[in-house]
Amino acid sequence: MTRFSPKLLFSVAAFALASAAYANEPAKAAYQGDAAKGKEIAATVCVACHGPDGNSPTSANPKLAGQHAAYLYKQMKNFKADANGKSERVNAIMNGMIAPYGDEQMQDLAAWFASQKQSGGEVKSRETLALGQKLWRAGDASKGLPACAACHGPTGAGVPAQYPRLAGQFAEYTEAQLKAFRVSERGNDPNMMMQMVAVKMTDAEIKAIADYIAGLH
Numbered sequence: 001m002t003r004f005s006p007k008l009l010f011s012v013a014a015f016a017l018a019s020a021a022y023a024n025e026p027a028k029a030a031y032q033g034d035a036a037k038g039k040e041i042a043a044t045v046c047v048a049c050h051g052p053d054g055n056s057p058t059s060a061n062p063k064l065a066g067q068h069a070a071y072l073y074k075q076m077k078n079f080k081a082d083a084n085g086k087s088e089r090v091n092a093i094m095n096g097m098i099a100p101y102g103d104e105q106m107q108d109l110a111a112w113f114a115s116q117k118q119s120g121g122e123v124k125s126r127e128t129l130a131l132g133q134k135l136w137r138a139g140d141a142s143k144g145l146p147a148c149a150a151c152h153g154p155t156g157a158g159v160p161a162q163y164p165r166l167a168g169q170f171a172e173y174t175e176a177q178l179k180a181f182r183v184s185e186r187g188n189d190p191n192m193m194m195q196m197v198a199v200k201m202t203d204a205e206i207k208a209i210a211d212y213i214a215g216l217h
């Protein structure tokens, strides 16, 4: 049986509360987002860091192009502060960038970036390729680490709506997210699915899998 840190246990309690809150929310009409409207905001605001089509020019900012709309929309909602000024996903830049936008605009933006084609990436370290591939396909049963492919799909294309696309993402970003999940600095993953994965990974494994993922397509 895995042992959790007090911080992780706290997150479990917080998740249970969050789920209860969702259950009481009235059903909203399903708005699917208008990519043309999203494109306008993207071209004037998001372009500075994510490029006009979500293929970010530098690895400091994640690629959004080709990501599932439902995942993009969820992340924007998680970045947006609630009535108490708290955000489920904390990042100083994105917490500020998303603040002006309402629910429909976030769905417009999600529809735009999801409709774009991702540029793809490549493996940089041949030495860690075998380790990355093993972790991706099989995980590591000796320490209960599940295969990434089990949730993110064999090619890293993701499985909408819950499991994001990872393939072709900048290795620097993937590495930073895994390290953030590992210490529960990022805790917006449903049922702590990613925190429970990342907590079992070493720095070397995180580096290897992040590089492998960049080359997936």
Ligand code: HEC
Residues within 6 Å of the ligand: 041, 042, 045, 046, 047, 048, 049, 050, 060, 061, 062, 063, 064, 072, 073, 075, 076, 090, 091, 093, 094, 097, 098, 109, 176
């Ligand atoms: C000043 C730079 C900057 C601008 C402008 C910016 N972003 Fe970001 N964005 C970032 C950074 C940095 C991250 C990574 C945050 C992290 O590490 O958690 C990010 C992450 C995201 C993510 C999460 C991606 C993922 O894979 O989880 C989404 C969605 C996003 N941005 C949407 C937008 C949208 C929509 C706009 C325009 C309204 C925008 N961003 C403008 C820098 C920026």
Ligand code: HEC
Residues within 6 Å of the ligand: 062, 074, 135, 136, 146, 147, 148, 149, 150, 151, 152, 162, 163, 164, 165, 166, 174, 177, 178, 188, 189, 190, 193, 194, 197, 209
């Ligand atoms: C049990 C299912 C599950 C497994 C196994 C899993 N993931 Fe995830 N992963 C998720 C979910 C769900 C999310 C979305 C979290 C959210 O909504 O913010 C996610 C998100 C991520 C993200 C953030 C993506 C982004 O754009 O910010 C990365 C990186 C990631 N996973 C990497 C991995 C790696 C590497 C492995 C294998 C070592 C792995 N995952 C195994 C379920 C899983």
